[in-house]
Amino acid sequence: GESVGLHLPTLSVQEGDNSIINCAYSNSASDYFIWYKQESGKGPQFIIDIRSNMDKRQGQRVTVLLNKTVKHLSLQIAATQPGDSAVYFCAEGGGSQGNLIFGKGTKLSVKP
Amino acid sequence: GAGVSQTPSNKVTEKGKYVELRCDPISGHTALYWYRQSLGQGPEFLIYFQGTGAADDSGLPNDRFFAVRPEGSVSTLKIQRTERGDSAVYLCASSARTSGLDTQYFGPGTRLTVL
Numbered sequence: 001g002e003s004v005g006l007h008l009p010t011l012s013v014q015e016g017d018n019s020i021i022n023c024a025y026s027n028s029a030s031d032y033f034i035w036y037k038q039e040s041g042k043g044p045q046f047i048i049d050i051r052s053n054m055d056k057r058q059g060q061r062v063t064v065l066l067n068k069t070v071k072h073l074s075l076q077i078a079a080t081q082p083g084d085s086a087v088y089f090c091a092e093g094g095g096s097q098g099n100l101i102f103g104k105g106t107k108l109s110v111k112p
Numbered sequence: 113g114a115g116v117s118q119t120p121s122n123k124v125t126e127k128g129k130y131v132e133l134r135c136d137p138i139s140g141h142t143a144l145y146w147y148r149q150s151l152g153q154g155p156e157f158l159i160y161f162q163g164t165g166a167a168d169d170s171g172l173p174n175d176r177f178f179a180v181r182p183e184g185s186v187s188t189l190k191i192q193r194t195e196r197g198d199s200a201v202y203l204c205a206s207s208a209r210t211s212g213l214d215t216q217y218f219g220p221g222t223r224l225t226v227l
Contacts (some may be wrong), residue, residue: 010157012169020169026125031213032213034215034216036218040222041220042220043116043203043205043218043219043220043221044203044218045218046157046215046216049215052214089154091154091156093213098143098145098160098167098168098207098214099145099157099160099161099171100145100147100216101153101157102155102156103153103154104152104153105152105153105154
């Protein structure tokens with residue numbers, strides 16, 4: 001079946017630096033992509049989403065980029081803070097069923 | 113406002129027993145989803161409801177699993193004859209509607225351990 005994958009399982013950054021988390025997807029028919037943050041012992045927390053008719057969307061300290069040509073999604077976090085330490089999942093959706101397909105996640109560690 | 117809530121937060125049971133996991137979605141959300149998350153993995157879809165009806169149950173692993181949402185709000189995931197392989201975190205999410213493009217908001221999950 002279709003799948004969503006991640007390029008890097010772990011990412012360690014210095015506090016204050018920018019972080020970039022990458023994701024590859026395989027279903028060219030997907031038209032909705034979401035990034036979630038999951039802290040230990042908690043459920044996934046919505047960060048930002050993007051529709052397939054867009055290539056960039058910005059939120060507070062976060063930017064999502066979508067490259068449909070190479071089926072690549074990225075999450076950029078500006079001025080990374082210790083509170084950003086978590087596992088980040090990308091997910092794709094938009095099918096008729098409405099359910100999301102998640103990748104395995106990238107663990108972000110922020111060094112003080 | 114209140115988010116998605118799930119009870120219990122933890123459930124330990126013995127192999128072969130029956131368990132029920134409860135989800136209270138965000139008020140007014142018509143779509144409700146159940147996912148299962150194994151250690152180190154992303155959530156995997158189980159079933160979703162639009163209102164009271166199960167619109168898609170293709171993710172349920174076998175007939176030991178079923179879920180209900182009798183009044184279109186609270187949902188219960190039921191697992192019969194539990195097996196050790198059922199141990200995981202069971203997540204519930206809700207969204208305002210099922211368009212495939214709506215944000216899904218997750219609850220904290222129920223950690224199920226089958227001994």
